[in-house]
Amino acid sequence: MPRLPTLLLCLLPLMAMAEPGALRIHGSNTIGAALAPALVQGMLQAQGATAITRLPGAQANETEIHAHSHDGQPIRVEIAAHGSSTGFSDLGDGTADIAAASRPVSDDETQRLQGLGDLRSAASEQVIGLDGVAVIVHPGNRLQQMTTEELARVFSGQIQRWEQLGVPGGPIRLYSRDSRSGTFETFKALVLSPLHLELAPQAQRFESADALAAQVLADPQAIGFSSLATTHDAKVLAIAEGEAAAMLPTPARVASEDYPLSRRLYFYLPTNPTAQAQALAEFAQSPAGQTIVAAQGFVSQQVKAQPVVDQPDMPPAYRALVGQAQRLNVNFRFQQGSASLDNKALRDVQRVVEYLRQAGKLNDKAVLVGFGDPKETPGRAALLSRLRAMAVRRELARHGVEAREVTGLGDELPVAGNHQQQGRLRNQRVEVWVY
Structure with missing residues (x-):
């Protein structure tokens, strides 16, 4: 019998995890200060919840949202915005359901949290917006x-x-x-x-x-x-x-992530997330969720076409595009040291396909332009940049898009320096242009 209080203390975290309608989002202040609460409220409204209220939490930079589900069940969402690293720590010890991060998960964190699954998988690593x-x-x-x-x-x-x-x-x-x-x-x-x-x-x-x-x-x-x-x-x-x-x-x-200090905003979920955590991640990716991202002052992932101003250093083939077509505001990027699309690019494929479908441009209207970093072997940069563009073409073709043209411009028109690995990775990109 004397052991009962100790046993109850051990069970408290599990009881909190099992609380119906509870959702805990810990981590980035950039996300947690306003964006996460707005996304939660948007999701709850879409689910038909009622009596949605937002209150300050127990400490500074904490928020609680309370509501009732459409069938009257209580819902409580806890948001603690004390920094990205705290989100990963709390996800690991079971006190958070989602880690909100304004940087990618580190190698050390990935290793330490491997019991939750592969946090770098497309299902776990959710890019919810750009900043x-x-x-x-x-x-x-x-x-x-x-x-x-x-x-x-x-x-x-x-x-x-x-x-x-x-x-x-x-x-x-x-x-x-x-x-x-x-x-x-x-x-x-x-x-x-x-x-x-x-x-x-x-x-x-x-x-x-x-x-x-x-x-x-x-x-x-x-x-x-x-x-x-x-x-x-x-x-x-x-x-x-x-x-x-x-x-x-x-x-x-x-x-397009051309700005030198661009970054991605993330939700990280374990392999087996709670129902509400999964629902919030899916809502954040939806058009309604991305509208909220933009309304909160961040940059959404909604695809748009935009004209580009002619510049004197543009290669002739690129200048021809500038004069006749418009560039989509998304760049496809790749896993490090690979021609495989990264997690954001895989979702961007779906967004680009939907844009082309709605615009009536699925066939022979899109041009893919690959870029890369300099290589010692002549012609290799152009070849690799074209191979990246062809990798994007294959993904788009699986969804019914027939590209008009695929080209590789090698190390032309860099958006970053090539003296560091991070700059070379940013230069390895594929643009989409539409007629």
Whole structure:
């Protein structure tokens, strides 16, 4: 009998998991602050739930949503937005049903959580939207653009005055997300790590993206980085990487992942998710879910066609497309070291097919253009880029699309530098153009 309290304590996590109508989403502040609550509310409305209420949780950056299902059963959703790494930890110890992450799962996390299944499988890794890590300064700052190398030198403390960047302003004050944040992990991976640099110790750290943006707005000497959805009225700088031109994080540039600091927003589910976790992931991927993603200030994965402005460095074949066709706002990308489409690309195939079907362009209207990184062997870059485009053609053909043309332009028109692996991977892409 004395053992009963101990036994009950051991059973509490299991009892919480078994609670009907419960859903626990832990992780990214970028997702959890507003996007996850909005997606949950949208899903519940689509399910016919009633009495949907949203309340603050027990701690800062936590939210609870309560409702009743269409048959009167209580529903409770708990959202804890303390950083992407906390989502994976909580998924592993059974206190979360979904890990929300603004960065991909790491090798260490994948290994540690292998008991939940392969988190990198297409079923577990769900890209729910796109974002750009925006570099923000005070509206009065005269600076217009920076390179990723300059960014690294600023945030590591090597550049400490605005005058070193060609504008007045005096000492630079640094504002960064905290170490648990997926936004920080993305910035570190894309900006600091390629140059083997660390964040300067004098940088002020924030768990909340909104708090960081507010501080930048109040400080004329500030520079920070945040999600597109939380720049508020701060000035956003254009960013250049390698040989590519400087780009602002416009929706089109982020949707195609051409912007240097583009990133994906994820839900990660175990192999055997709860019914509500699976339902939320499917709703987030739906047109209704993607509309909510866009309404919350992020970039949706809805396919659109857009004209492209002619540029003098464009190859003749590409310039012909620019003059006669429109480019879709999606780029197909591939698994590292492979011609196999990655998880996002596999879902994008379905989205592109649906767009072409609705536009009446399934047959002989789409052109696939492959790109890659430089190779030592002459002609190899062009060959590999064409093979990637052909891999996309095969996937589209399985869904009834007959491409008009497939071409490979090799290492032309890079969107990133080729001196680092991450840049070479971004250059390995396939565009879709439609007549």
